[in-house]
Amino acid sequence: MSKIHVTTKINGEETEYLCQPYDTMLDVLRNQLNLTGSKEVCSSGDCGACSVTLNNRLVCSCLMLAAEAEGKEINTIEGMTKNGNFHILQKKFLEHAALQCGICTPGMLVAAKSLLDKNPSPTETEIRFWLAGNLCRCTGYDKIVRAVQAASDEMKEKA
Numbered sequence: 001m002s003k004i005h006v007t008t009k010i011n012g013e014e015t016e017y018l019c020q021p022y023d024t025m026l027d028v029l030r031n032q033l034n035l036t037g038s039k040e041v042c043s044s045g046d047c048g049a050c051s052v053t054l055n056n057r058l059v060c061s062c063l064m065l066a067a068e069a070e071g072k073e074i075n076t077i078e079g080m081t082k083n084g085n086f087h088i089l090q091k092k093f094l095e096h097a098a099l100q101c102g103i104c105t106p107g108m109l110v111a112a113k114s115l116l117d118k119n120p121s122p123t124e125t126e127i128r129f130w131l132a133g134n135l136c137r138c139t140g141y142d143k144i145v146r147a148v149q150a151a152s153d154e155m156k157e158k159a
Contacts, residue, residue: 008069011079019066026050026061037077037106048134051107058114077106089151096147100138
């Protein structure tokens with residue numbers, strides 16, 4: 001089977017790679033591009049650990065074929081840190097102890113950023129609903145929700 005040439009933008013940078021027609025975006029991110037923040041946990045789209053955005057839409061990279069990225073823009077957890085500076089969500093996750101083992105954290109952060117990009121002032125219910133596709137076995141969700149609320153509040157203050 002011949003490989004497919006893909007040209008895309010990942011975390012703001014033009015990127016090219018070759019992939020098999022059956023390769024997932026998660027496989028290419030982790031194994032070819034060394035972007036290992038997105039985690040492979042369930043491989044069925046149930047846990048959210050592999051969350052990325054595709055043209056600003058939250059998706060599970062384990063369910064997306066790498067060839068589908070042709071001409072599109074993907075953002076991963078690695079793209080949240082700019083010039084060595086953490087995104088406000090990353091800072092708030094640390095301040096609120098909203099992480100433990102770290103498996104769910106990248107997907108949770110990508111999902112939370114996607115929410116705040118669409119809705120800068122979400123209610124607690126909206127945060128919980130938006131993050132429902134991201135499973136955490138360690139922290140529970142209260143600290144995560146509080147961190148997202150704190151990030152939202154600080155982002156509004158700076159606006």
